[in-house]
Amino acid sequence: MTNAEKTAEIVNRKKKREIRKQKTRDFLYLLMNHRMGKVGVVIIVLFLFIAFAAPLLRTVNPHQTGKVAHILIPPNGRFWFGTDDLGRDVWSQVIFGSRVSLLIGFISAFATVFTGALIGIFAGFYGGYIEELLMRIVDFFMMLPALPLMIVLAAVLGPSIWNIIFVVSLISWPTTARVVRSQVLSLKERPFVEASRCIGATNSFLMFREILPNVIPILFAEAVIMITEAIYAEAVLSFLGLGDPIRISWGSMLHFAFASGTMARAPWWVLPPILSIVILIIGFSFLGTAVSDILKPGYKETKGL
Amino acid sequence: MKTLIFALKKISGAIVTIFAIVIANFVIFRVSPGDPIRMMFRDPRVSAEALQRMRVKFGLDKSMWGQFVDYFKQLMHGNLGFSFWQKRPVLDVIGDRIVQTLILVVTALVIATILGIILGAISGWKSGSKTDRTILSVSLVLYSVPTFAMGILLLLVFGYVLLIFPLGGISSPASGFTGFLYAKDVLWHMVLPAFSIVLWYVGEYILLTRSSMVEVMDQDYIVTARAKGLRESVIMRKHALRNALLPVVTLSGVNFAFAIAGVIEAETVFSWPGIGRLTYDAVMKRDYPLLQGIFLIFAVSVVLANLLVDLIYSRIDPRIKTGAAHD
Numbered sequence: 001m002t003n004a005e006k007t008a009e010i011v012n013r014k015k016k017r018e019i020r021k022q023k024t025r026d027f028l029y030l031l032m033n034h035r036m037g038k039v040g041v042v043i044i045v046l047f048l049f050i051a052f053a054a055p056l057l058r059t060v061n062p063h064q065t066g067k068v069a070h071i072l073i074p075p076n077g078r079f080w081f082g083t084d085d086l087g088r089d090v091w092s093q094v095i096f097g098s099r100v101s102l103l104i105g106f107i108s109a110f111a112t113v114f115t116g117a118l119i120g121i122f123a124g125f126y127g128g129y130i131e132e133l134l135m136r137i138v139d140f141f142m143m144l145p146a147l148p149l150m151i152v153l154a155a156v157l158g159p160s161i162w163n164i165i166f167v168v169s170l171i172s173w174p175t176t177a178r179v180v181r182s183q184v185l186s187l188k189e190r191p192f193v194e195a196s197r198c199i200g201a202t203n204s205f206l207m208f209r210e211i212l213p214n215v216i217p218i219l220f221a222e223a224v225i226m227i228t229e230a231i232y233a234e235a236v237l238s239f240l241g242l243g244d245p246i247r248i249s250w251g252s253m254l255h256f257a258f259a260s261g262t263m264a265r266a267p268w269w270v271l272p273p274i275l276s277i278v279i280l281i282i283g284f285s286f287l288g289t290a291v292s293d294i295l296k297p298g299y300k301e302t303k304g305l
Numbered sequence: 306m307k308t309l310i311f312a313l314k315k316i317s318g319a320i321v322t323i324f325a326i327v328i329a330n331f332v333i334f335r336v337s338p339g340d341p342i343r344m345m346f347r348d349p350r351v352s353a354e355a356l357q358r359m360r361v362k363f364g365l366d367k368s369m370w371g372q373f374v375d376y377f378k379q380l381m382h383g384n385l386g387f388s389f390w391q392k393r394p395v396l397d398v399i400g401d402r403i404v405q406t407l408i409l410v411v412t413a414l415v416i417a418t419i420l421g422i423i424l425g426a427i428s429g430w431k432s433g434s435k436t437d438r439t440i441l442s443v444s445l446v447l448y449s450v451p452t453f454a455m456g457i458l459l460l461l462v463f464g465y466v467l468l469i470f471p472l473g474g475i476s477s478p479a480s481g482f483t484g485f486l487y488a489k490d491v492l493w494h495m496v497l498p499a500f501s502i503v504l505w506y507v508g509e510y511i512l513l514t515r516s517s518m519v520e521v522m523d524q525d526y527i528v529t530a531r532a533k534g535l536r537e538s539v540i541m542r543k544h545a546l547r548n549a550l551l552p553v554v555t556l557s558g559v560n561f562a563f564a565i566a567g568v569i570e571a572e573t574v575f576s577w578p579g580i581g582r583l584t585y586d587a588v589m590k591r592d593y594p595l596l597q598g599i600f601l602i603f604a605v606s607v608v609l610a611n612l613l614v615d616l617i618y619s620r621i622d623p624r625i626k627t628g629a630a631h632d
Contacts, residue, residue, distance in 0.1 A: 140322060140325055143322055143562075143604075143607065143608060143611065144326070144329075144562075144604055144607070145562045145565045145566070145603045145604055145607045146562070146563075146566065147565060147566035147569055148565060148566075148569070148584065148599065148600050148603045148604070149600065149604075151569070151584060151588060151596070151600075152333060152596055152597070152600045153333065155588050155591070155593075155596060156333055156334060156336070156593070228449075232451055235451055235453075235454070236451060236453060236566070236570060239453050239570075239573075240569075240573065240585055240588055241585075241588060241589055242588060254453070254454070254457065258457070258574070263457070263460075263461070263465075264461065264464075264465040267461055270457060270461065274454045274457060274458060277451060277454055278446075278449055278450050278451075278454060281449040281450075281451075282445070282446060282449040285445060285448065285449050286445070289445065
C-alpha cells in the first residue's frame with residue numbers, strides 16, 4: 001500500500017465514523033422529540049438509576065427478617081412500603097428487585113439479538129439448503145408455546161437467574177432471526193454489496209462489514225422488544241415459583257405474597273412490585289414504539305432532518 | 306386440486322412438527338440432573354444389585370434410543386406416564402381439567418376479539434384523531450400489564466375491597482346448585498379470570514386491527530368507494546374492515562399459543578381448576594411426568610390450532626395457496 005492509499009484509507013475511515021456519529025445524534029434528537037420515546041427514556045433512566053444506586057436507596061437489608069412485631073405492618077416512617085409476612089422491608093425489596101429485572105432484560109436481549117442476527121445473516125446470505133434448514137428450526141421454535149416451554153425448562157434446569165436468561169433467550173431468538181433474514185435477502189442484492197464482491201471481498205467481509213451495519217437499527221428495535229419480553233417472562237416465571245431463590249425480584253415478591261395467602265390484608269406488599277413491573281414494561285414498550293416509528297422510511301424528513 | 310395439495314402439505318408439516326415436539330419433550334426431561342432410581346430410595350446403603358434391578362424394571366438400563374422407543378410406543382397407546390403427585394395416569398389428571406380450561410379460553414378470546422376489532426377499527430378509521438390516540442395509549446398500557454398482575458389487581462379490587470366477585474374456584478363450594486343456578490354460579494366465578502385475560506388480548510387485537518385498518522385506508526378502492534358517494538359507514542364496514550380483518554384471522558391462530566400463557570397465569574391467580582392451574586401445581590409438586598404431559602398437550606394443540614387457521618385462511622384468501630401474498 002502506498003502512502004497516498006494509506007492516507008485515503010484513514011480519511012475514509014474518519015468519514016465513516018463521522019457519518020455514524022451524525023446518525024446517532026440524529027437518532028437521539030428524533031427520540032427525544034417523540035412524545036412516547038421521551039416518556040420511555042425517562043422511565044428507563046429512572047429505573048437504571050434505582051438499580052445502580054440500590055445499596056444507597058435501601059433503608060434496611062432487604063433479606064433481613066424482622067421480629068414478630070414487624071410482621072405485615074403497613075407503611076410508616078421506618079418501613080416506607082410496610083413489611084411482608086417475614087417482617088422484611090418491602091421498599092428495600094422493590095429497590096433490589098429492579099436489578100434482577102434489568103439484568104435479565106438486558107442480558108437476554110443481548111443474547112437473543114446476537115444469536116438471532118447471526119443465524120438470520122447466515123440464512124439470508126447463503127440461501128439454499130442452509131437457509132431451508134435454519135428457517136425450519138426457526139419455524140419449529142416459533143410454533144412452540146413459549147410460556148409452557150419456559151416453565152418446563154426452568155423446572156428441569158433448576159431455579160437460577162442464569163437459567164432464566166438461558167431459557168428466555170432460547171425461546172426468543174427465532175423472531176430476530178426471521179426479521180434479520182428478510183432484511184438480508186434484500187440487502188445482499190443491493191449494488192454496494194455487488195461492488196464489494198467484485199473487488200474480491202470474502203463472504204465473511206460481505207456479511208459482517210457490508211450487510212451487518214445496515215441491519216443494526218433493526219437489531220436495536222428488536223433488542224428493545226426483547227428486553228420487554230424478558231422482563232415479562234422473568235416476572236411470570238418468578239411468580240409461578242421458578243425464580244432465583246437467593247435474589248429478590250418483583251415476580252418472586254408476588255409469588256410469596258400470593259402463596260402466603262395474606263395478600264388481601266397487605267396490599268402494600270403487592271402493589272409496589274406490580275406497579276414497578278408495569279411501569280418498567282410501559283417504559284420499554286413506549287421506547288419500542290418510538291424506535292419503530294423513527295425507523296420507518298420518511299419519518300426523518302417529516303421532522304426536518 | 307391445488308387446495309388438496311396445499312392442505313396435504315400443511316398437514317404433513319404439522320405431523321413432522323408434532324414428531325419433533327415428542328422428541329424435544331423426551332430429551333428435555335432426560336437432561337435433567339439427578340438419578341431417578343437413587344431418588345426413589347434416598348438411601349446410600351441400597352446395594353448395587355437392587356439399583357440395577359430397579360433400572361431394568363423401569364427400562365432405564367436400555368440405551369437412550371431404546372428408552373425413546375419405549376416412550377414413543379407408550380405415547381401411541383395413549384399413555385402419557387404416571388403422576389407422582391396424584392398417583393394416577395397423567396392423561397386422566399389432564400382429562401379432568403380440559404373442559405374448564407376450554408370454557409375460560411374460548412369466552413375470553415371471543416370477548417377480546419370482538420372488543421378489539423371494534424375498538425381497533427374505530428381507532429384506525431380516524432387515525433390521528435383524539436379518540437385514536439386515547440384508544441392507542443390505553444391499549445399500549447393494557448398490553449404492558451402481565452395477565453397475572455392484572456389478575457391480582459382485579460382480585461384485590463373486586464374480590465377483597467368491593468366484594469362483588471368471588472375470590473377463586475369455579476363454583477361456590479357446598480352450595481348445592483344445579484342446572485341454571487349452577488351455570489350462573491360458574492359464570493359469576495369466571496368474570497374476573499376471563500377479564501384478566503381479555504384485558505391483555507384486547508390490547509393486541511386493537512393494535513393489530515388498527516395498523517391493518519390504517520394500511521387499508523390508503524388503498525385505491527377506498528378512494529373509489531368515496532368517489533362513488535357511498536356512505537362512510539358502508540365504506541367502513543364493507544370496504545375497509547373486511548379487508549383489514551385478514552391479518553387478524555391469522556393472529557387468532559398464533560394467539561391460541563399466547564392464550565395458553567394467559568390461561569396459566571389467570572388460572573393460577575384465581576384457582577380455576579383447569580390445565581393452567583394444573584401446570585402451577587405440577588411445578589410446585591415437582592411432578593415431572595405430569596409437567597411433561599401438560600407440555601405435550603399444549604404444544605400439540607398449538608400445532609393443530611395453527612393448522613386449522615392455515616386451512617381456513619386459504620379459503621378466505623385464495624392468494625395464500627399460490628404464494629402471491631407471501632412477499
